[in-house]
Amino acid sequence: MIDDMDKAIIDLLQSKFPVTKRPYLELSRQLNMTEADLMSRIALLKENGYIRRIGGIFDSRKLGYTGTLCAMKVPMDRIGEVSEIVNSYSGITHNYIRDHSFNMWFTMLAPSVQKVEENILEIRMRTGISELLVLPAVTVFKINASFKMKEV
């Protein structure tokens, strides 16, 4: 389990990780702990799966990538098989089962619109599933997957 200090660490680390020579030292000062203590706590949080990694999240469009959200109607007994096919695409980073007749929802990124269309066509053919929605973004109003631990 995590304590209040861990939550404070998680909150601080999500926002503006320092881009300076000794980032952990800087953070530790803000948290009133030693650099070593902070690093041990971070190591544990990673080990226990609370923090996936510390790194960059990028604007896919600025990197020349495009993408879409998709949804499929997958029969319950085929979910394992179909998710294996869908998950095999490196550009498919999120895949969830949701409570709806359209039950498999995934996001896909690719270096071009053509590649996105190719992948979707391939998925249709390999799975034999025709009920597939393609829902590309028109406007992004918000994209900020930070989670405030203080409220947890």
Place this chain on the structure above:
Amino acid sequence: MLNALEKAIVYRLQEDLPLVSRPYEVIAEELGISEDELLERLTALSEAGVIRRFGAIVNHRKSGFSANPMVVWKVPEEKITAAGNVMASYSEVSHCYHRSSSSQDWPYNMYTMIHGQTPEQCEDIICRMANDIGVTEYERLYSSHELKKCSMRYFAEDQK
């Protein structure tokens, strides 16, 4: 577009930052540049918005956010911008998009990802948002299984 060095930096930052006192020194060495140059490039990439966020990526489900519904809304065209801005202002909303649909049988055009500790918490937010934007046609799709969740590997083709 990014030059070769910038792509290499982006590629490297998709992995975990080393847990050592001077993590950027380690990465700079891997890339064959100086620590100062790396720090400069990182700052520039952030300012340009190429790096959207730099820091800890949290496993939200592990961290207590067990209710993560996607709510899909049918919003009249003329209300979309206003609705989008209202929904984005909620801290519980992590993502808000206006999307087009490939099927006439799927009429929803606004999508929000909402996160809370309990479904009740989320329901409260959803109701308030519906009221705020004046929309009655919406559906909530709670996730029951995470089949895949990882970060995108950009430029994997270039790094071989």
